[in-house]
Amino acid sequence: MTEQKPLLEARRVFKGFFGNPVLKGVDIALHPGRVHALLGENGAGKSTLINLLSGALQPDSGTISVDGKPVGRFSPAGARAAGIAVVQQELSLTADLSIAENIGLGAFPRRFGLIDYRALHRGVRDVCDMVGLTEPLDMPVADLALGRRQMVEIAKALFRKPRVLILDEPTSSLSAHEAGILARLIGTLRDRGTALLYISHRLNEVQALCAHVTVLKDGGVTADQSLAGIDGEGLVRLMVGRETGDLFPPRPAANPGATRISVENFSAGLVRDIGFSARAGEIVGIGGLVGQGQEDLLLGLYGAIPAKASKAEVSGKGALPAHVGEANAAGIVYVPADRKHEGLVLPHSIASNLILPSLGRLARGGFRDRGAEAGLIADLARRLTIKGDVARAVQALSGGNQQKVALAKWLPLDPSVLLLNDPTRGVDIETKREIYLMLRAFAAEGRLVILASSDTPELVHLCDRVVVLREGRVAASLSGAAISEEAIVGAAMGINTQGAAA
Amino acid sequence: AANCIKGDRKAPYTVGWANIYSVPTWMKQTEGTISAEVEELKKAGLVKDLMITDAQGNAQTQIQHIQSMIDANVDAIVVIAGSSNALDRVISDACDKGIAVVNFDSLVNTDKVTAKINTDSNEWGATAAKWMVDQLGGKGKIIIMNGPAGISVSDDRRKGAQPVLDANPGLEVITETNTEYNVAPAQEAMTSLLFANPEIDGVLSLGGALSAGSVMAFDRQGREQVPTSGENARQFLELWKEKGLKGWATMQPNWLGALSVYTAVQALEGKDVPAFIKVPLPVIDDSTIDGYLARAADFPADGYIYSDYDKALFDKLLAQ
Amino acid sequence: MSAVSSSGWLYGAIQRRRNRSLGGLYLVVAAFLILYAVLFPGILSVGGFSKFTQNWFPLALVTMAQALLMLNGGITLAIGPLVSLGAVIAATTMGTALGVPGGILAVAFVGLAIGAVTGAIVAHLRLPAIIVTLAGSFIITGVALILLPRPGGFIPDWLSITLAGHTPVAFLLLVVIVLAWKAFLATPLGLGIYAAGDNPIGAFRSGVPVEQVKIVAFALSSLLAALAGLFVAAQTGSGDPVIGTPFTLNSIAAAVLGGVGFLGGKGTMRGAICGSLLLSVMINVMFFLGFPPVAQYIAQGLIIVGAVAVPELLAKGRARR
């Protein structure tokens, strides 16, 4: 790898929102043929920095240079013309347009001023093949699951034939299989001379893929160095700034209590005729490739989509909850994967979001008890280390902090069953650790945690049992020592059906 | 024979009543006179069916309705126009098909109709203005209340008043308003004008329920009532009596509807009918108001107390 | 499934897929059209077809005008006044030295200009479209009333006969306009209307000039409404400063009936046009069924609710969330 002049560079950039500085003089330089990691805890300003690099935001001061030449006002269109593409997190897609149109948006091939659909088709087919998108290209993005949308987002960036490709947490909603495809893709692009910037909270990925790292903390750069010779622990130390313990809390000997959930011939959405049961004090993982019915299983148990079962025993009741209110009343709560659209009321304040499920409980004589509410909010914010003014809009929080809010709002209900859909998506390593500890504590308190996750290590190290779904059916039910990455991935891909449950 | 009539249509006839908007009370009452007339004509074996449409105030829909009536080949179409020009083309189409088209109240521009029936809107305005001149001795400050802008009826009435106002420069028009022909907006507008104008000698109100609104505005603000012109709205007539007002009213008789059906059938029967039937404006003043109020109970409270009518009156009008 | 995309006819496949959610509405509209043809076979003649489509045409245009903005995440309450103004300008210019071509140009220019200004206000000053267009509706009405205080003006007969005679010119025009819309949608700017309506931030980050798209949307929408006014003037042979008023609500109703959502990016133009066709044919069908006014009102309410609710309820079983 030769040190050439950087393709894209930021020098001494400052950026603040409403007077709150986020970036205080940050430097970063992206070189061709190199995968550059950008690390930092939630809210460190990573997304903000890439927004500056891609013209979506303007720096308050400092310069952005392309090929060594400073650019003045940089717009997204200008950035695209300079060969810069960004993989955003499901942010830039239009639900009602087709996959192909979404991929082409802003960069359509034209003929006589019209979109050249034939050329579009060819170009889109190519990039879709590269990322393994097999869905029909005419399908509206609205019909895709979150992980598949992420793949569309990646394909969209590739379609622009970028010289600089910026990926903001591209794997946070991808399954291991898809992440593998992406990793190979990144290798190919790097070898072709593309400059890559890679943001992720999954440090093992960073270690595997990246050659160089920039770490952001408190608005400044705390490290800017090569990753050669740095191991996993070293990376964590770089990022967190101190020695840390294991990411996953120790798993105590299984000590399950009474059966909390037991369903037979359960169908909901993609899930067809499965049997499933779980007991108090367990953490049950749900794994599989993206979109195999994991979400529908949770939503069905939560009463959020129509579900049926020949026999059901849920939280002491002899029937599935008919609607969300009933589930909540029975102590069942749900944390969705798509926090922006399903988990949070983005334009509302942190406080409003935290209090939403507890409004009725806290009311006295039909009126809201502001004192009690404020107390509860402060307590939740402290317990989950949600920093800053709770009157701020959730929208203005970084992804990880948003996730904390989405989880924290349920705690006051003292839930007995927690249905979690990818709860650590986009969450930094410290917060992840906190969440894992919390989940363990929940189980220890005799609650049932059902955890659907695309992060296989999470399933392996955290769960007492793992159910792997494939095409809406149970492909494997693993427990104890049988839980391993190989077993989960194998069952998910249908390669290895050993251990499949009846 | 009369205009449009080709003589190939035989009794009993199908009559289409293409209403522009059936909900307002004036329209309801008018429809009442039409239905009553049709009942009479059915007894005489002249009419077999009455088709009623309601364009919900949309002239475009009314065109569509009249087109459908042509398509359904009715024998006669009775119509109040939702716009003075918009229906011209579809109505001449109907006329070309030999359908007897009788247009009353809001008139179309085209002459390709069997008959147009109306009072004279210009005269309406002129007579009201003259009455106001007489009341005030040709000197004073008045406010003019008009119906909605852009509608030919309200425009014609206002135009009719203008020569009289020009001839009497002592009469100063302080200001004018345009509102729907309804009580609430008229009352609202008049109240604002009362505050802005300490001196008002008369209210020249040109139709609908505007006068009632005006009188109520004076009343509620504790201002002394002034001479007010108006129309035969029951509410206005009652207020006139109750407040001891100097009042004057004319009317657009609801029985224009009945007359129109009658005319259409007469024309289909081969009678000659005049192309324009001018209905004299009945005037209500202090000498006649008691007669009208005596019959008030027969009319809706938000309705119009119209003058009596019978076949003899119709025949006389048709004979002009 | 994947056969569709490997065939290479991506455009056609996308179009077909867009039809799917409209199946219910298509059925309802088809049922009404058949019923109408049974009640009045004359519709199948050239003259009958021409007259029917002429009466539908202006509603179809204003519905397109409204849908265009709703797809972009906006709405306009100035449709009716724009129709009136279009009619007034046509009726006041065509009799002058400008003649018919000048009159048409004047209408088109005024429509585009008003739309562009409105769009610029909404996009750059970030004011809510609904109230900007409400204010605009008063201003436009005022201008129409000043130009032509009462119905009148002049439209040459030949123009009326050409556009609204016994030939299906109006229908052909509609076909042309729909084709033009298709062509526009096949431009990056056109698709930008959808993208900016559904997800403005995402569209902006993808390089769509969101503000410019909004201004174009308003301009085209106003152009369509003004042209509808021109047609109304030709159809009626005159101008009327208030004739357009009912079109505002009707355009919204037709667009929503056709599945166009309030929040932008949801729905299709073909759906909106179908919605307007349903509103129009419903009037004729009710007439031929001999409904009295009371029944007309009630049936109209039922049909509108039913046309939306029935497909929705049928799809409910399939719906996920």
Add this chain to the structure above:
Amino acid sequence: MNAVKSLFRNPPLLTFLLVALVWLVASLTLRGFGAYGHLRYLLELAAVIGIAAAGQTLVILMGGIDLSVGAVITVTAILLPLISPAWDPTGLIGIVLALSIATGIGFLNGAGAAYLRVPPIIMTLAMATFLQGLLVIVAGGSAVTVSNPAVILLGQARPLGIPAGVILWLAVSAVVLLLIHRMPIGARFLALGANPLAARLSGVSVTRNTLILYALSGFFAGLAGILVLGMNRQGYVGIGDPYLLTSIAAVVLGGTSILGGRGTYAGTIPGAILLVTTTALITVVNASPGWRSIMFGTLILALLLISGREARR
């Protein structure tokens, strides 16, 4: 400096100041405008819009819209005299009956939106059409002069010189503000308006809240209808028509987002006063109808520039 900033982030307050400014300028320049009686009258008129807009505010906050407000006002104003039993000297029974009908109509709107999944705009528009049909049956054939003493009192009484309608409006404002800001249900409406999916997954029942909300909107429209009836002493067809667009305009002028999820009734209150004031201003200006219409539109646009900014992206 900071005070100015926070003012600009507080649309209701801003709108209130705007009202005060308009009143001040108008009373200095226009004869008769500043009179106490006139301001009182404007408030009385604003009360009708304000009450009708109370329901509209709630519905819009939840991301819906109610296009049947005008029709419900008309129906209430016309039905009330018909259904007030003659043997009830207070007239209260008639009021209760009329309000029940109005609330029931609103409930039906909610049911259509919640169960049939008809978009609210279509549901309420269809309902307005329905009610027109009802009026064709009812109106024009029967007496609708109001003799109900409670309604007349509401329209005419002025305890302590304050019109009863304004007092009613104050009460409604208090209730609605409490509902939005001090009761759980208000927070739920707002959450549903901003993100129905997230709200539903947080245990907020869409169905129940939709029903409650549209019923409330019907109720408030009915209340406005009764007030209008009392002020005019007569109900007639079309009496409610002007209140449809004005109720929506008052809500939006008050800074509430038409897309739902953001806003407050505290903004609608000055919004209603602003609309009435503008109309009154234009009425006393002597100009042709066309020019008046232009002035009205321009004034609304100008006021909007000051008060109605949408949040930046």
